[in-house]
Amino acid sequence: MSKKIGFIGLGIMGMPMARNLLKAGFEVVAYNRTASKAEALAREGARKADSPKELAEECPVVITIVSDTPDVEAVILSKDGVIEGIKPGSVVIDMSTISPRATQDIAACLKEKGVAMLDAPVSGGDVGAIKAMLSIMVGGDAEVFERCRPILEAMGKNIVHVGASGMGQTVKLMNQILLVGCLIGVVEALVFGQKSGADLEKAISAVKGGAAGSWVLSNLGPRIIKRDFKPGFFTDLMQKDLNLVMGAAAEMKLPLPVTSFINQMYYSLQCSDDGKSACSALVKVLERIAGVEVGQPETR
Amino acid sequence: MSKKIGFIGLGIMGMPMARNLLKAGFEVVAYNRTASKAEALAREGARKADSPKELAEECPVVITIVSDTPDVEAVILSKDGVIEGIKPGSVVIDMSTISPRATQDIAACLKEKGVAMLDAPVSGGDVGAIKAMLSIMVGGDAEVFERCRPILEAMGKNIVHVGASGMGQTVKLMNQILLVGCLIGVVEALVFGQKSGADLEKAISAVKGGAAGSWVLSNLGPRIIKRDFKPGFFTDLMQKDLNLVMGAAAEMKLPLPVTSFINQMYYSLQCSDDGKSACSALVKVLERIAGVEVGQPETR
Numbered sequence: 001m002s003k004k005i006g007f008i009g010l011g012i013m014g015m016p017m018a019r020n021l022l023k024a025g026f027e028v029v030a031y032n033r034t035a036s037k038a039e040a041l042a043r044e045g046a047r048k049a050d051s052p053k054e055l056a057e058e059c060p061v062v063i064t065i066v067s068d069t070p071d072v073e074a075v076i077l078s079k080d081g082v083i084e085g086i087k088p089g090s091v092v093i094d095m096s097t098i099s100p101r102a103t104q105d106i107a108a109c110l111k112e113k114g115v116a117m118l119d120a121p122v123s124g125g126d127v128g129a130i131k132a133m134l135s136i137m138v139g140g141d142a143e144v145f146e147r148c149r150p151i152l153e154a155m156g157k158n159i160v161h162v163g164a165s166g167m168g169q170t171v172k173l174m175n176q177i178l179l180v181g182c183l184i185g186v187v188e189a190l191v192f193g194q195k196s197g198a199d200l201e202k203a204i205s206a207v208k209g210g211a212a213g214s215w216v217l218s219n220l221g222p223r224i225i226k227r228d229f230k231p232g233f234f235t236d237l238m239q240k241d242l243n244l245v246m247g248a249a250a251e252m253k254l255p256l257p258v259t260s261f262i263n264q265m266y267y268s269l270q271c272s273d274d275g276k277s278a279c280s281a282l283v284k285v286l287e288r289i290a291g292v293e294v295g296q297p298e299t300r
Numbered sequence: 301m302s303k304k305i306g307f308i309g310l311g312i313m314g315m316p317m318a319r320n321l322l323k324a325g326f327e328v329v330a331y332n333r334t335a336s337k338a339e340a341l342a343r344e345g346a347r348k349a350d351s352p353k354e355l356a357e358e359c360p361v362v363i364t365i366v367s368d369t370p371d372v373e374a375v376i377l378s379k380d381g382v383i384e385g386i387k388p389g390s391v392v393i394d395m396s397t398i399s400p401r402a403t404q405d406i407a408a409c410l411k412e413k414g415v416a417m418l419d420a421p422v423s424g425g426d427v428g429a430i431k432a433m434l435s436i437m438v439g440g441d442a443e444v445f446e447r448c449r450p451i452l453e454a455m456g457k458n459i460v461h462v463g464a465s466g467m468g469q470t471v472k473l474m475n476q477i478l479l480v481g482c483l484i485g486v487v488e489a490l491v492f493g494q495k496s497g498a499d500l501e502k503a504i505s506a507v508k509g510g511a512a513g514s515w516v517l518s519n520l521g522p523r524i525i526k527r528d529f530k531p532g533f534f535t536d537l538m539q540k541d542l543n544l545v546m547g548a549a550a551e552m553k554l555p556l557p558v559t560s561f562i563n564q565m566y567y568s569l570q571c572s573d574d575g576k577s578a579c580s581a582l583v584k585v586l587e588r589i590a591g592v593e594v595g596q597p598e599t600r
Contacts (some may be wrong), residue, residue, distance in 0.1 A: 162502045162503055167498055170497075174507065175489075175512045178512035178514070181483070181485015181489070183481075184481050184485075184558045185478040188559050189474040189478045192473065192554065195552045197467075198467055198470050199462060210515065211515050211516065212478035256491070256492060257586075289555050
């Protein structure tokens with residue numbers, strides 16, 4: 001496996017991931033729409049490319065981690081995109097969270113050029129990215145996955161090949177459905193407890209070790225009580241991911257009543273300018289309906 | 301603390317809990333509406349009482365664990381009930397899951413007789429009851445709780461005093477809101493994954509260690525995939541508990557939109573005769589809407 005990696009997308013996730021590749025001894029060629037970020041990484045040992053096409057011409061492995069489906073399509077398939085420069089036998093690893101079906105379409109376009117694609121979305125947030133502790137769910141050819149494993153291991157910890165092309169994205173979307181399920185339970189339980197006059201810290205410690213326990217309860221529950229809504233993971237990004245879920249569900253003619261409702265709750269958060277709050281700000285929607293604030297001592 | 305305990309309610313939970321008291325060296329006087337169960341326990345060393353009143357006359361500590369709010373009111377407050385026999389200075393520990401407000405009312409009636417009450421609902425199911433591994437959430441006077449701790453420790457493991465009278469029930473209801481939140485996420489994620497053609501075992505193993513992880517996902521997820529709906533915890537009981545949640549919420553004028561919706565999904569399960577299935581049978585409601593069955597290999 002080549003030690004030369006093209007890296008496209010130096011955002012809140014991509015930048016620390018690219019740094020971890022440098023640390024692990026990979027040669028990194030970076031492209032970012034806002035050039036200043038690529039220049040910053042260049043000062044840490046990367047080389048800056050002027051277009052995805054130019055980057056792809058010299059890199060047998062190209063990683064993309066950008067915002068949404070149209071952004072991945074743009075950097076890979078459009079004019080001056082990866083597909084115009086990349087050589088047969090290369091691999092594109094898309095680590096963005098995007099549509100499973102669009103992923104399959106992009107993979108098909110690349111395959112025509114003799115290029116393999118893995119979809120490898122991540123979970124674990126900016127902290128996971130910085131610490132190289134991301135969970136990575138990978139779809140695509142198993143042999144290609146095994147070849148690319150050392151690269152993924154430089155950025156993450158729990159790295160699982162979950163199936164064919166698109167399945168990494170499908171499992172990532174399952175992850176988001178699971179996450180908001182836990183979250184809606186936590187916020188409805190906390191509002192219920194608050195209104196009942198319960199000691200919410202005690203309540204969490206009494207139940208978190210049992211059947212009601214979850215990562216969300218243990219980690220976000222105490223922060224909600226302290227009204228700490230610093231991200232973490234933006235409301236805007238959560239709603240983007242839930243839109244992907246609902247889009248994929250609609251393509252399959254699958255109703256998801258509760259996820260759809262939670263998506264609307266996130267939309268209401270965005271409408272009230274909470275898009276940059278942590279996804280746990282979901283509690284605010286319920287508080288507005290209920291006329292009670294979690295963690296306010298006067299009602300305790 | 302007296303070693304003599306009155307025990308009312310020898311159901312799927314109460315019977316093994318009473319046995320654990322016997323094992324721990326307590327003297328148990330048992331009453332059950334269906335007398336044969338008290339006779340069975342009598343053969344294991346308990347003494348059978350003919351009414352809650354008779355039982356209460358000789359026991360300074362009385363435990364009740366029956367189905368629902370009216371049942372607790374009946375055994376404690378009605379003719380031949382505990383309140384007619386119990387002596388001042390005694391303690392009633394109600395381990396049923398019932399209304400927090402009714403709990404406070406019953407505690408007030410007992411207080412007039414000089415009798416203390418703890419609400420101490422449990423979680424952990426029949427297996428937890430058998431293994432003396434129940435979680436016990438306790439409301440009531442802290443000093444009474446400390447006096448009764450050795451009794452509770454004979455039946456459970458994670459025993460937390462969460463506040464004043466009624467707060468044990470409030471925290472138990474929070475527990476149930478949390479549980480069904482996790483559960484709705486799991487069933488919507490599994491149906492989404494199934495319809496997408498994902499390998500659901502792999503998907504669970506890829507995500508369960510991260511932010512989407514929960515007890516429900518790790519423990520009930522694999523059983524749902526195998527279509528194992530043996531209880532565990534009945535749909536009927538879950539709906540009873542969610543009715544308590546919605547009743548308590550209505551008393552406080554608190555909307556809980558998602559818990560309410562899930563309660564209706566459980567109601568639909570009951571209407572189709574799934575009341576004795578495990579609470580994870582919630583997936584069936586979604587499957588009926590979606591026209592897909594989780595764990596069916598033909599769609600994988």
